[in-house]
Amino acid sequence: MNDEKPDMRTLIAEVSLALFEKRGFTETSVQDICDELGVTKGTFYYYFASKEALLMDIHEQYIVTLLEEQGKILADADLTYREKVRAIMYMLIRDIEKRGARGRVFFREMRHLNDERKAKIVPLRNQFRLNIEQMVREGVVAGAFRYTTNPKLAAFALLGIANWSYQWFHPDGELSDQEVADAFAAMLLEGIEPASRDR
Amino acid sequence: MNDEKPDMRTLIAEVSLALFEKRGFTETSVQDICDELGVTKGTFYYYFASKEALLMDIHEQYIVTLLEEQGKILADADLTYREKVRAIMYMLIRDIEKRGARGRVFFREMRHLNDERKAKIVPLRNQFRLNIEQMVREGVVAGAFRYTTNPKLAAFALLGIANWSYQWFHPDGELSDQEVADAFAAMLLEGIEPASRDR
DNA sequence: TCCTGTGTACTGACCGGTTGGTATGTTACG
DNA sequence: CGTAACATACCAACCGGTCAGTACACAGGA
16 A cells, blocks of 8 residues: 555665664664665665664654554453453564564664663653553452562563563464463463462 | 682683673674773783684573573472472572673673574573473473463463563662562462462 | 793784765756 | 755774784793
8 A cells, every 4th residue: 555655764774674683783784784775875874864863763663653552452441451461462472473573673772772862762661561560550459460469570571471482483383473472371360380279 | 719810811701791791792892891901902812712702601601500500400309390480480580680791691692603603502592491391391291280381382481581580670679589580480370360260 | 040941921013894974976857 | 957866985983803022930951
C-alpha cells in the first residue's frame, strides 16, 4: 500500500538497521551503508545530521511503537489480569519476528547515544516497565495475583523472560511464537511445580 | 593474601575489564588502556598478542568459573530439585555482585571474538544452559516439576530472569541478592497466581 | 670485587588503514 | 533560474599493531 515512495531517508534507515544488527553500530561505517545502497556519503549526510542521529531515529521509532501497543493491551477492560500478562508476553515474543532487528539493535546499541539523546529514550523504556509493574500491583490488590508478589520483581521477571528470547528464539524454529509465549506465561503465572500441595 | 604481585598482565586485564564495561570493547582503544596504567602500547603488546586475545582471556576465565560453580550445585545429591533451581538462581544473581563487570562484558562483547575463538566459548555457554535443561528434565520425570513443563523453555526462562538482572540489579539497592533470587525462584516454581483453584 | 653476558620489561616513534564528517561541485527538474 | 538531490574529493583524528632500541636486574667467571 505504502511502498510507492521508496524515499531515500527511509531506505537509508532500513539498510542501516540491517547492517547494525548484523555487525553492530560501531563496526558499521557510514561508507558501508552507502555502498549497500550504491550512493555516496554526500547523500547520507544530506538526510541525516550524523550517524548517531540515525541511530536515534531507530530507537525512538521502536520504543514509541512498543509503548502504543502496550497501552492498548493494558487499557483493554475486557481482559483479565492473567490475560494481560499473556498478551504482553505474546506481544514481546511476537515482536522478535515482526521487528526483530529493531529490538536487537535497541537493546544492544543504545549506549552509543549521547547523554542528551539517551535522556529521551531511557524514560520511555522505563515507562514500559513501570506500566507492567502497575498492572501487577493492581492485580495483586484485585486478588488476581498472590499478595506476596513483588510487582517490581514480577515486571522484571516478565521482561527478562521475554527479552532474553532475542538471544535464541527464531520464529521458524520448532515452536511458534504463540506456543513459546503461552508456555512462558504459564510458567510465570502458575509456576513449574505441580499444583499446590500445602501452600 | 595474594596481592603481593600486582603483575602487569593481571593489571592490564583488570583495567581493561573496567573500561570495556564502561565504554564497550570497540570504543576502548588500546591507548586508553595504556593511558589508564601510565604505560605505553609496547607494554600492552608485550603481554597480549592482540586486543582480541585479551578479550578472549576475560571470556574464558568467566565461563569456566561459572560452569565449575554450576557443576557443584547440580551434582549435590543433598539438594532437591526445587533447591537446585533456587541455588542456581542465587548463584547467578549473586554473580552480579561478585563478577558483575565480567558478566556484562561477557554478554555484550562476545561477538568481537573471531570465529575460531567464538567456537571455543559458545559451546561452553550452551553447556551451561543444557545442564539446567537436563536438571529440569530429570525433575519432571521425578515428579518434582509439572509433567507439562518444557525443560528447554524452563531453562531459557530461568536464564532470562537471572541474566536480565544484569541490566538493573545493584547489590546495594533495597533488596539483597538473596531476597531477589528467592523471589525469582518462587515465581518460577510457584507462579504469581494464587494457589490452585482447580488445576 | 669487578667485568661481562643475557633475558626481562618496557619505551617511543612510526605505519598503513579507516573513521565520521565537511566543503564544494554538478545535475535534473519545476 | 533556483532549488532539491545528489557526487566528488578531501581532512584531521584515531585505530590496532610493529619494531628497534634501552634500562636494569642478575648471574657467573676471573
